[in-house]
Amino acid sequence: MSSVIAADSQVIFHFTIKLEDGSVADSTQLGGKPARLVMGDGSLTPSFEACLLGLSAGETKSFTLAPEQAFGLPNPDNIHHLDRAKFGADAEPEVGAIIGFSLPNGGEIPGIVRAVEGMSVTVDFNHPLAGHTVTFEVEILAVDEELEEA
Template sequence: MSEQVIGPKSEVLFHYSIKLEDGSAADSTKVNNKPAKLFMGDGSLTENFESCLLGLKEGDNKSFKLQPEDAFGMPNPDNIYYLDRTKFGSETPAEVGSIIAFTQPDGTELPGLIREVAGDSVTVDFNHPLAGQVVTFEVDILEVHS
């Protein structure tokens, strides 16, 4: 059986860990032992991230550092909203540092981080929590299907 190598159309099952520049772990699929599945070229990952995976095969482990624009992007000021405090209740209090899921008009949920509470105004940041950060991805390739 020939080893499957990750190509531009491969389906990949892999574990990943994301580390910040200070070495702290931001996310890992190993915590719940639920590996991620990726269809190369489906747009769920940036082109540079995918290019780091090309050529890897089952059993490979690799670590690579990504700049913000290649990982989760830069924070966008348009993703910061000022909401009225009356929109928050006892179940979802407006507390700095809280992450609250807001239901969008299409029914999907979008997490927002409460950055500031001033009087009746609550500042909510809908940027990805890792936006603007240099991150290191560590991947363990479990399966590759062409």
């Protein structure tokens, strides 16, 4: 008998995230490698995790989440105007490019170049899916004890 996903379950699943127009924003199906998750570990937002609660191995489900439940709304404070000189010759900023920026703690954060005007580069540090209603499709492959067999 398969386990039901609970607040502390380990889960292996495939997911697809689709935008309002039906285009695929992300999918584990494309690479053929399912996601592995420990519920509550922070790798998914609470709203995404809530969609998984109560599902069991073999189930598929589709959920539509508003921006506030998914990746949030764009925050204007996350848009920065940087001096073009801060970009090295090997990292010429182009509109639409995603560039990794180093954080003081040694981590990295991606930013999307939104505009390049003279010596000013506008970089958006909001999540790329912020502001979008998304459809979250899941196929649960294994839960808890099935993981030892998988």
